[in-house]
Amino acid sequence: MNLRGIWAVFRKEFRENLRDRRTLLSALVFGPVISPILVAGLVQFTISHAETQSDENISVSVSHAQNAPNLVDYLTARGVDVVKVNFDEAAARAAVAKQTHKIILEIPADFGARLQQGQPAPVVLYSDSSRGFERRGARRVRALVSNYGIEIAQLRFLARGVDPISVLPISVQEIDVSTPTGRSVLVLNMMTYLVLLSMLLGGLYLAIDATAGERERGSLEVLLTSPVPRQNLIYGKIAAAGSYMLISLVLTVTMFSVAMSFVGLEQLGITANLGPAAAMQLIACCAPVILFGSAYLTIISAFAKTYREAQTYLQLVITIPTLPLIFAGMLGLQPKLGLMFVPFLSQHLLMTTVVRAEEIVPLHMVVSVVSTLVYGAVLTYIAGRLYRREALLG
Amino acid sequence: MLEARDLYKSFGKIAAVRGVSFTARDGQITGLLGPNGAGKSTTLRMLYTVLKPEAGDAFIDGTSVTADPLAARKAIGVLSHGAGVYNNLTARENIAYFGELHGLTRTDREARAAELIEMLDMQSFADRRAKGFSQGQKLKTALARALVHRPRNVLLDEPTNGLDVMAVRNLRKLLGQLRDAGHCVLFSSHVMQEVEQLCDEVVVINDGQVVAAGPLAEIRARAGNSQLEDAFVSLMHGNDAGSGAPK
Numbered sequence: 001m002n003l004r005g006i007w008a009v010f011r012k013e014f015r016e017n018l019r020d021r022r023t024l025l026s027a028l029v030f031g032p033v034i035s036p037i038l039v040a041g042l043v044q045f046t047i048s049h050a051e052t053q054s055d056e057n058i059s060v061s062v063s064h065a066q067n068a069p070n071l072v073d074y075l076t077a078r079g080v081d082v083v084k085v086n087f088d089e090a091a092a093r094a095a096v097a098k099q100t101h102k103i104i105l106e107i108p109a110d111f112g113a114r115l116q117q118g119q120p121a122p123v124v125l126y127s128d129s130s131r132g133f134e135r136r137g138a139r140r141v142r143a144l145v146s147n148y149g150i151e152i153a154q155l156r157f158l159a160r161g162v163d164p165i166s167v168l169p170i171s172v173q174e175i176d177v178s179t180p181t182g183r184s185v186l187v188l189n190m191m192t193y194l195v196l197l198s199m200l201l202g203g204l205y206l207a208i209d210a211t212a213g214e215r216e217r218g219s220l221e222v223l224l225t226s227p228v229p230r231q232n233l234i235y236g237k238i239a240a241a242g243s244y245m246l247i248s249l250v251l252t253v254t255m256f257s258v259a260m261s262f263v264g265l266e267q268l269g270i271t272a273n274l275g276p277a278a279a280m281q282l283i284a285c286c287a288p289v290i291l292f293g294s295a296y297l298t299i300i301s302a303f304a305k306t307y308r309e310a311q312t313y314l315q316l317v318i319t320i321p322t323l324p325l326i327f328a329g330m331l332g333l334q335p336k337l338g339l340m341f342v343p344f345l346s347q348h349l350l351m352t353t354v355v356r357a358e359e360i361v362p363l364h365m366v367v368s369v370v371s372t373l374v375y376g377a378v379l380t381y382i383a384g385r386l387y388r389r390e391a392l393l394g
Numbered sequence: 395m396l397e398a399r400d401l402y403k404s405f406g407k408i409a410a411v412r413g414v415s416f417t418a419r420d421g422q423i424t425g426l427l428g429p430n431g432a433g434k435s436t437t438l439r440m441l442y443t444v445l446k447p448e449a450g451d452a453f454i455d456g457t458s459v460t461a462d463p464l465a466a467r468k469a470i471g472v473l474s475h476g477a478g479v480y481n482n483l484t485a486r487e488n489i490a491y492f493g494e495l496h497g498l499t500r501t502d503r504e505a506r507a508a509e510l511i512e513m514l515d516m517q518s519f520a521d522r523r524a525k526g527f528s529q530g531q532k533l534k535t536a537l538a539r540a541l542v543h544r545p546r547n548v549l550l551d552e553p554t555n556g557l558d559v560m561a562v563r564n565l566r567k568l569l570g571q572l573r574d575a576g577h578c579v580l581f582s583s584h585v586m587q588e589v590e591q592l593c594d595e596v597v598v599i600n601d602g603q604v605v606a607a608g609p610l611a612e613i614r615a616r617a618g619n620s621q622l623e624d625a626f627v628s629l630m631h632g633n634d635a636g637s638g639a640p641k
Contacts (some may be wrong), residue, residue, distance in 0.1 A: 004497070005495055008491065008494040008495055009495075012480075012483070012487075012491050012494075015483070015487075016480055016482040016483055017482070019482040019523070020482055214478075217478040217479075217480075217481070218474065218475065218476035218477065218478030219478035219479060219480060220478075221439075221444055221472075221474040221475070221478075222472055222473075222474045222478070222492075222536070222539065222540070223495075224443075224444050225442045225443060225444060225467055225470065225472040225474075226467060226492060226495035226496060227464045227465075227467040227468045227495070227496060227497070228495050229464065390444075390445055390446060
């Protein structure tokens with residue numbers, strides 16, 4: 001096989017793009033720095049949000065509180081800030097809709113009387129369930145009110161000489177078996193997605209510049225008159241785009257490892273395996289898909305007549321390889337031998353396994369690496385064939 | 395020596411070149427003259443192996459461009475239309491890159507780049523990135539790039555486009571030097587004066603066919619005109635004279 005010129009083209013593209021601000025920003029800054037910080041920030045926000053939820057007092061506006069002084073005392077004693085208001089139904093609805101009062105507990109005038117007569121005493125709880133924060137508050141108020149009801153019921157049984165325990169035939173004990181690592185699935189899905197996307201982005205501008213850009217500038221024609229087999233020119237360009245992807249991948253994984261170490265993941269009940277050894281494994285899982293990604297982007301941009309046209313195609317096309325990941329997230333796919341034949345998805349599943357500190361099945365790793373490399377080689381060959389066509393000149 | 399032998403090429407339904415034959419000899423400057431769209435660029439592109447002829451063949455020092463394009467490319471230096479250079483490389487790096495593609499060793503290509511920079515008087519901008527280059531500077535860079543492997547044959551597609559008077563003069567001088575050194579120089583143009591001032595031989599192309607070829611004087615004589623421009627117009631049979639006449 002004649003390899004003439006591949007090395008020369010690779011070095012030239014690598015060096016030229018090192019001087020291009022757009023390529024550098026997308027390869028070294030956008031993906032590798034911004035996405036880990038974004039994810040770390042999001043996780044940190046979730047953590048602080050979760051913390052405040054159980055600790056903070058919730059505020060409830062009780063309408064006509066004078067109708068149920070004991071209930072109000074019961075709520076106050078359990079950490080509810082009671083604001084006393086006097087609303088009719090319409091006013092209560094309006095107040096919740098306008099969010100001047102977020103949760104309103106309406107006590108009807110006959111509450112005490114019905115309670116005394118042993119009839120069900122209704123209360124009305126107003127809240128806006130489209131707001132996640134208030135929904136949890138309302139749930140807590142509801143639980144407190146029904147607990148209050150159970151206590152009253154138990155007192156009634158006691159007064160009639162019945163053991164209150166006998167009217168609680170079943171007690172449900174909840175045991176959450178999701179391991180701390182298992183719970184982190186959402187965060188991890190997002191992370192592996194961003195690692196792969198950021199890797200692709202790293203080679204995006206080089207792929208455009210080396211193909212559509214070269215044609216647009218008018219240097220392609222002279223390049224084609226050099227005594228180098230045409231397919232070798234594109235092989236060199238694919239290699240250069242791939243090298244930028246590799247740099248982008250290593251940086252992104254490193255940054256994730258560093259950024260996540262600053263986030264108190266344990267407080268979320270997540271223990272993610274993101275130390276230096278895991279980072280190396282992540283890179284090893286992902287690296288084989290670089291050839292595929294770089295040949296893929298190069299082929300697409302080789303079809304475009306201008307830089308701008310290529311950019312338009314690629315912004316759309318770059319998300320296609322990551323679609324299986326979204327399905328994987330929605331369907332909760334687990335690593336299986338069959339899925340290891342799907343590029344990007346197999347990398348995602350292997351990475352998730354590493355981060356969850358689970359064992360990778362060696363056969364899975366082998367199938368993922370070999371099949372992805374084969375697809376990459378096929379795409380590279382196709383790119384070479386394309387570059388031998390005359391229509392390339394546009 | 396360059397030889398086109400009955401070249402044919404069409405794009406879709408448009409027949410761009412229909413049986414073009416001519417010879418460009420060593421130690422001569424040959425001008426490919428014709429109006430816009432006559433098929434000059436297409437002919438050149440077949441000669442420098444970027445396009446494949448549908449029929450016919452071309453020979454670079456006897457090597458067929460269809461049978462062995464890689465060998466043919468080694469013997470030609472090309473200045474393409476527009477002379478695109480790599481903006482993020484310096485002039486020197488642009489030259490050396492093509493030296494490398496032509497298989498020159500590192501010391502060889504560095505020495506050759508230095509030599510060309512001197513020869514084309516590029517010292518003042520040789521180590522600046524090409525991004526801010528003037529048309530003249532870009533052309534010199536592209537020309538040096540075309541000459542880096544000491545090709546025996548030099549092909550230039552409309553080299554004077556967009557150049558100012560001084561740059562055109564420099565180019566003319568340089569092409570003269572190449573001829574005197576025994577190179578075969580072939581360039582295309584639609585500008586009469588250039589062809590008149592530079593060429594030893596002229597090949598006039600119109601509508602994808604050669605309408606006249608030979609030494610300048612012969613062409614003038616054949617058309618019965620002492621002015622090349624008038625000869626040119628009469629060769630076009632008046633049909634395409636409007637679009638082909640120089641501005």
